[in-house]
Amino acid sequence: MGGSCLTGDQRLLIRTADKTELITFEQFHERFVDGETVRDVTVLSHDGDGFEFKPVTGATKRQYTGPLHTIETSMSKSVTVTHDHPMLVASDGGTAVVEAQNLTEGDRLPTLDSMPANPVGQFDLIEFVADAARFDNERVYLKPNFELETVKDELRDVLEAYNRNHSYDRVHEFIRNNYIPLDVFLEFESSLPLTRAAVSLYTTRGGGQTYVPGIIDADESFWRFIGYYLSEGHIHDDSSGHGSTPRRRLFISFHPSDEPELVADVETYFEDIGIRYRTDTQETSTQIEVSSRVFAAFIESLGCGTGSYSAAVPDIAHDETATHKRALLAGLFRGDGHINYTNHSNAVVYDYGSVSEELIQGMQFLLHSLGIVPSYKQSESEKSTQPAHFLRVSSKAQIAALTELFQPEEQAKIENRLEQYEREIAPIGYTDGGTLSVNVNEISTQQTETEVYSIEVADNSTFVTTDGLVVHNCFPKDTDALRAAARDRDYEPELLDAVVGVNETQPRRLLELLDRHVDVAGERVAVLGLAFKPDTDDIRGSRAKPVIAGLQERGAEVAAYDPSDASETMARAYPDVEYTDSASGALDGAVGALVVTDWPAFGALDGEFDAMARQVVVDGRRIIEARKGMTYEGLTW
Numbered sequence: 198m199g200g201s202c203l204t205g206d207q208r209l210l211i212r213t214a215d216k217t218e219l220i221t222f223e224q225f226h227e228r229f230v231d232g233e234t235v236r237d238v239t240v241l242s243h244d245g246d247g248f249e250f251k252p253v254t255g256a257t258k259r260q261y262t263g264p265l266h267t268i269e270t271s272m273s274k275s276v277t278v279t280h281d282h283p284m285l286v287a288s289d290g291g292t293a294v295v296e297a298q299n300l301t302e303g304d305r306l307p308t309l310d311s312m313p314a315n316p317v318g319q320f321d322l323i324e325f326v327a328d329a330a331r332f333d334n335e336r337v338y339l340k341p342n343f344e345l346e347t348v349k350d351e352l353r354d355v356l357e358a359y360n361r362n363h364s365y366d367r368v369h370e371f372i373r374n375n376y377i378p379l380d381v382f383l384e385f386e387s388s389l390p391l392t393r394a395a396v397s398l399y400t401t402r403g404g405g406q407t408y409v410p411g412i413i414d415a416d417e418s419f420w421r422f423i424g425y426y427l428s429e430g431h432i433h434d435d436s437s438g439h440g441s442t443p444r445r446r447l448f449i450s451f452h453p454s455d456e457p458e459l460v461a462d463v464e465t466y467f468e469d470i471g472i473r474y475r476t477d478t479q480e481t482s483t484q485i486e487v488s489s490r491v492f493a494a495f496i497e498s499l500g501c502g503t504g505s506y507s508a509a510v511p512d513i514a515h516d517e518t519a520t521h522k523r524a525l526l527a528g529l530f531r532g533d534g535h536i537n538y539t540n541h542s543n544a545v546v547y548d549y550g551s552v553s554e555e556l557i558q559g560m561q562f563l564l565h566s567l568g569i570v571p572s573y574k575q576s577e578s579e580k581s582t583q584p585a586h587f588l589r590v591s592s593k594a595q596i597a598a599l600t601e602l603f604q605p606e607e608q609a610k611i612e613n614r615l616e617q618y619e620r621e622i623a624p625i626g627y628t629d630g631g632t633l634s635v636n637v638n639e640i641s642t643q644q645t646e647t648e649v650y651s652i653e654v655a656d657n658s659t660f661v662t663t664d665g666l667v668v669h670n671c672f673p674k675d676t677d678a679l680r681a682a683a684r685d686r687d688y689e690p691e692l693l694d695a696v697v698g699v700n701e702t703q704p705r706r707l708l709e710l711l712d713r714h715v716d717v718a719g720e721r722v723a724v725l726g727l728a729f730k731p732d733t734d735d736i737r738g739s740r741a742k743p744v745i746a747g748l749q750e751r752g753a754e755v756a757a758y759d760p761s762d763a764s765e766t767m768a769r770a771y772p773d774v775e776y777t778d779s780a781s782g783a784l785d786g787a788v789g790a791l792v793v794t795d796w797p798a799f800g801a802l803d804g805e806f807d808a809m810a811r812q813v814v815v816d817g818r819r820i821i822e823a824r825k826g827m828t829y830e831g832l833t834w
Contacts, residue, residue: 207222208663218512235254241661260732267640284297310568316517329498340397344375345371355390420517432504447486505552550587558663723784756784814829
């Protein structure tokens with residue numbers, strides 16, 4: 198890698214052993230990359246027939262100066278990459294790889310259209326509360342769905358030793374008030390005559406408690422409720438009451454009179470799982486309120502946000518089945534979506550807008566995973582504090598595919614419209630010809646200086662990025678990767694093997710040339726260039742490594758310099774090297790200098806060599822100009 202990269206705000210859908218997340222490249226690098234090491238993580242990748250999560254085998258970040266290409270497609274999708282980033286172009290026969298600088302308008306870029314499911318099944322709120330620092334397990338209580346009186350003998354046997362540690366009969370208190378503290382439950386759970394599925398949690402005693410099930414099923418009703426919350430809900434912290442712990446209330450607000458079926462849907466969900474709620478209809482809205490620290494914290498922990506500005510599709514939703522994703526989208530579109538029945542035709546369009554870009558991006562990925570290609574746009578009014586983001590779903594096939602998201606009355610109206618379409622019109626903006634794809638509309642180029650990021654993905658060499666677009670791996674920079682790829686395709690890379698042979702021998706040749714002119718044992722030797730190549734801080738495959746190792750074997754004191762941050766990474770492998778902040782600092786007092794990387798700045802060096810004890814320069818890149826008084830050896834590889 199090193200040349201072909203994306204900007205840090207581009208997105209990836211990643212999966213670890215714990216969960217699936219939609220994050221930016223910058224976040225990926227901060228969390229999963231340590232020098233040359235990438236933690237165990239997979240990204241969503243395209244294998245030609247479908248989509249799967251594949252391991253990330255390498256990742257880099259580097260400072261980049263040069264052209265960036267922002268590729269804008271139909272359906273208002275875009276991605277920003279360096280000029281040589283390999284893009285996938287869809288054709289009737291599959292896909293081809295084309296560098297970004299060679300894309301033309303009309304090329305088709307493949308997009309996400311499905312995703313492997315790994316549904317959570319249910320949520321264990323006992324485990325969630327026990328692990329949450331915000332809760333004190335001694336002050337969280339479990340109410341069984343039966344009377345503890347019926348199992349009092351078993352309870353006393355299990356808690357006999359525990360009870361003796363108290364000055365009063367605590368087990369009697371538990372039985373009389375039909376509860377057990379969470380800390381006691383956790384300590385004796387394996388022996389207690391009750392299960393997690395048979396209890397509800399609460400945090401206040403004395404009447405009026407809201408009980409939350411210990412286990413909540415992640416079924417269709419749950420995901421539709423999450424959709425309602427994301428579109429119409431918020432969490433409010435109320436510290437106006439007595440006590441040191443603020444009350445937390447979850448609200449979902451609907452129109453005061455026009456959405457009774459949505460109100461009933463949410464009420465039915467709470468009734469089915471046994472959560473107490475209060476519905477209040479006022480002049481401007483009908484509000485459903487749940488007062489529960491546990492439930493509010495659970496919804497927040499899923500990543501749903503606490504209001505419209507922080508709303509986001511829970512990362513775990515990307516692992517769900519198509520049925521559950523549709524349920525989530527149903528809650529979203531019913532709650533705050535809009536069905537546009539156009540006046541000038543029989544067309545129907547679904548629109549959704551939000552001030553949360555995270556929510557819209559998450560919805561895009563959900564829709565793409567169902568084979569739906571939404572268009573996206575961003576707008577900002579003079580009075581707004583931040584831009585609004587909009588999704589639009591159109592074309593007869595896509596509208597029909599999502600009709601079930603809406604209430605029966607709207608479904609009938611949509612279906613009536615669709616039946617009146619005079620003819621089948623191919624969708625505008627995307628192509629569904631085996632590989633779902635969108636057309637390149639415009640490519641803008643900007644000269645800039647910024648940090649760019651790259652990854653290598655095992656096997657498929659592709660990954661899904663921003664707006665559901667599929668791109669190729671950043672080109673591998675090292676010949677080992679190219680040779681492996683060639684052999685995977687039953688091609689014997691004889692030329693590459695020859696190149697590797699030369700590359701492997703050249704560091705040794707550098708050292709042999711230095712040996713001709715000076716004995717470096719106990720002497721200072723400068724190594725100029727640590728990165729694999731200029732304009733990157735990546736040291737994988739760097740020939741400076743065997744050069745440094747060879748010098749240290751000869752007993753030399755090595756001083757090294759690289760214009761990038763490569764020194765920080767190299768220091769982990771070779772901590773005994775002196776890493777200087779300038780070429781002159783490395784050359785000062787050295788009896789020899791080895792040039793390994795052809796940074797342009799090295800070609801401008803001149804008077805800096807006067808500080809050397811002996812001006813012996815072995816130039817592996819032929820970038821230094823020989824001068825009077827210098828012993829110069831030059832070679833290239």
